[in-house]
Amino acid sequence: MAGVPGTSSTIFSTVKDVGANVIMISQASSEHSVCFAVPEKEVAAVSSALHDRFREALAAGRLSKIEVINGCSILAAVGLRMASTPGVSAILFDALAKANINVRAIAQGCSEYNITVVLKQEDCVRALRAAHSRFFLSQTTLAVGIIGPGLIGRTLLNQLRDQAAVLKENLNIDLRVVGITGSSSMVLSDTGIDLTQWKELLQKQAEPADLANFSRHLSDNHVFPNKVLVDCTADTNVASHYYDWLKKGIHVITPNKKANSGPLDRYLKLRTLQRASYTHYFYEATVGAGLPIISTLRGLLETGDKILRIEGIFSGTLSYIFNSFEGIRTFSDVVAEAKEAGYTEPDPRDDLSGTDVARKVIILARESGLKLELSDIPVKSLVPEPLASCSSADEFMQKLPSFDQEWTRQRSDAEAAGEVLRYVGVVDVVDKKGQVELRRYKRDHPFAQLSGSDNIIAFTTSRYKEQPLIVRGPGAGAEVTAGGVFFDILRLASYLGAPS
Amino acid sequence: MAGVPGTSSTIFSTVKDVGANVIMISQASSEHSVCFAVPEKEVAAVSSALHDRFREALAAGRLSKIEVINGCSILAAVGLRMASTPGVSAILFDALAKANINVRAIAQGCSEYNITVVLKQEDCVRALRAAHSRFFLSQTTLAVGIIGPGLIGRTLLNQLRDQAAVLKENLNIDLRVVGITGSSSMVLSDTGIDLTQWKELLQKQAEPADLANFSRHLSDNHVFPNKVLVDCTADTNVASHYYDWLKKGIHVITPNKKANSGPLDRYLKLRTLQRASYTHYFYEATVGAGLPIISTLRGLLETGDKILRIEGIFSGTLSYIFNSFEGIRTFSDVVAEAKEAGYTEPDPRDDLSGTDVARKVIILARESGLKLELSDIPVKSLVPEPLASCSSADEFMQKLPSFDQEWTRQRSDAEAAGEVLRYVGVVDVVDKKGQVELRRYKRDHPFAQLSGSDNIIAFTTSRYKEQPLIVRGPGAGAEVTAGGVFFDILRLASYLGAPS
Known part of the structure; x- marks a missing residue:
């Protein structure tokens, strides 16, 4: 039909004859149709007139059809x-x-x-x-769903509340928290929850928590084109949904280590999908909280640097314990002190077992391209074998002093050699392995000079070979962890088109 | 005319009568015109026929005009x-x-x-x-123009060459260097210079360097929609063009400190334009080379952290000198050694004057929101007053030992107090000022434990208050500086839509 002079003419003279209003016409070049719009109330008359007018052409197949799209x-x-x-x-x-x-x-x-x-x-x-x-309105609008308003989630919500106006003003980013879900109740909003009173809303206007409904609320949101789910839990079950969310075009941001330190095949599937689908999946806060660890590693890798080794003190608790294990103090004294100060988990064995450090090692190892399972990482547990089966933290703490002698010996041996003990995680990229162990460092080594509960991470690479690139600072705590998550949200906004 | 039944009909019956082909039609709703295309050779006949047909309507003003767009x-x-x-x-x-x-x-x-x-x-x-x-083809194509193929530019070109295939494969980023210009000659390409032989091309196929033509080549490039100019010089004149380039929609990336440490009003104008125009201007490598300094600072600021103080050893040369100024060695010995090892500029006064450190301080100060000029930063020069006027580096080095006694005294004083001397730059955000000076640090302070020529930068913020966030590592050198520039190029690609 395209290029046949007169078809348009015939169509529009027919439309004219029934007195219909043509609101728009669109006929693309090399096309075989003319598309035009008339008000709904005139459709029937126009359709009927066109069918009459083109009866012969339709019958002969010179015109394939007259279609009405209501x-x-x-x-x-x-x-x-x-x-x-x-x-x-x-x-x-x-x-x-x-x-x-x-x-x-x-x-x-x-x-x-x-x-x-x-x-x-x-x-x-x-x-x-x-x-x-x-x-x-704003150039980049982002609908945010927060899962887990616990310590980190709560702090993040406060940071979002305090910073929202500045982001709108300076960076043209409009962040709207359209859902908050705890383990028992959730609150949803189409246009954004008032962050000055989310706690009250979660108590009064909440409905029963339901992760499927929660994610559906986000993906069905009609107001905001960009959506992100922020998982502030440490829950394996929540992490198991990332794949589906990414598949729906929902970006995912999390400090939850479970997805990236879980089974390798699931991790690889997740990263492959994410990259191919142009949805973003960020997890800076899984290692070192707000410290720039993952982003620094990615920058090095993507610009072609070769990672040789990543070595670090990844546990604030264990950093504190070994930084304080000096002078006449015993190991059990220091652990007791750390427990009282709230630096350890309620059961210190959760820290001393090294599992959390191993998860961070596997995250960095996989980020560096190593295809390792968590079980491939040998972990030196600091929990004395006989105490692993203690039925309570109290019992454990009570029995710990009987192992002090061995700890004192290890420390003395190190001191005699001018060294200190440090509990480290190591990713050995050259030999394709990782490990978590107690190592000795010379007193002038950056790891020996740590204080407080700082994390320290050293990247030895082709470019940073003689002297590594080192990041150091508090690697735990609600404010800095939420800050790390927040940074990922802003990175997402930038990737979606916000100004820099 | 919109909604008047029959106008379209009349138009197209007229077109039909002259036997012209209607290739496309577009009439938007609520519009006062119908737009359609006919082949160029039929335009005259159609125009003439329409003018005849609508003569009366045109004369009466019911139709305003029949326009031909050739x-x-x-x-x-x-x-x-x-x-x-x-x-x-x-x-x-x-x-x-x-x-x-x-x-x-x-x-x-x-x-x-x-x-x-x-x-x-x-x-x-x-x-x-x-x-x-x-x-x-590739999702994100980026045309790159490199200004200054000196040590850093050359290294960057090699890194780009080595990494191009990986970026295409993994991140769907297609980087094409479409121009390289030195101070005397330049080589241009519409589709990308072969980076395995850019040096030969710059010798053989080069034309006289001309920055105006160079930037025009980029902005006129018809193949690649996204363009970036990478200024690898230290030239004030090149930096003065950033504003115009950004205005043309060309992104700018540089390790050159001149624009950001130049006059405040020009800097502010540049940043304002950049933010409003959604073009990107990155300069990570201006401070600490490839170390994540600017990006970390931005992340803290944008997520609502309050910067209290940034304190750092920003000069690899001065880091080396004070890390080595120990034992029985004199200050002049250490400077001579650093000069011989190539750690200093040809004239060590260029390092000892502190100007380069001051530039880094002003860059971080402005990034933190302080409206300061370079001249507002008090700088403690390490060049003894009487030697500032030495006519040569040799003369300076010859006379430097006569000032050793004073240096030895300062060091002894510090040692007596359990401290060491360090040459630092400080941005005091609370008091809105910056300074560059020689300070004393306790032996257990992170700055006291530095080795080699490492930079170290400590961010003290509301979130990192008890223990600062610290980044440490080589802050100079071609590989790491080019790596920092390269990281900015990839960040730009991500902001333009590449997957993460």
């Missing part, structure tokens, strides 16, 4: 100088695409102030909002 | 299921927008496999390439 809406973006301003159509269509709205037809005249798109009627409010928020 | 081309994106695949139009229009191509008219029929756009004829090859590369 239930359409027209969205028109109107503005001065639109046709001469590059990029306006890009912004409009990008906003619609990110809101997952299907464009049925498009028209833009060449001396015009108007781009017209035909959409399904059911999409029209959503489309209007997506276009409106993109042109008039 | 020199247009039609670009059609054709594919199965396009109308039912959200986002296809977004990708197309985004590709055109990033290539700075103005879309004159658009049509997409609703049961169609085709989006048609009308463009200026002169844009059509560029548009085709932009669309093609976006749909069929």
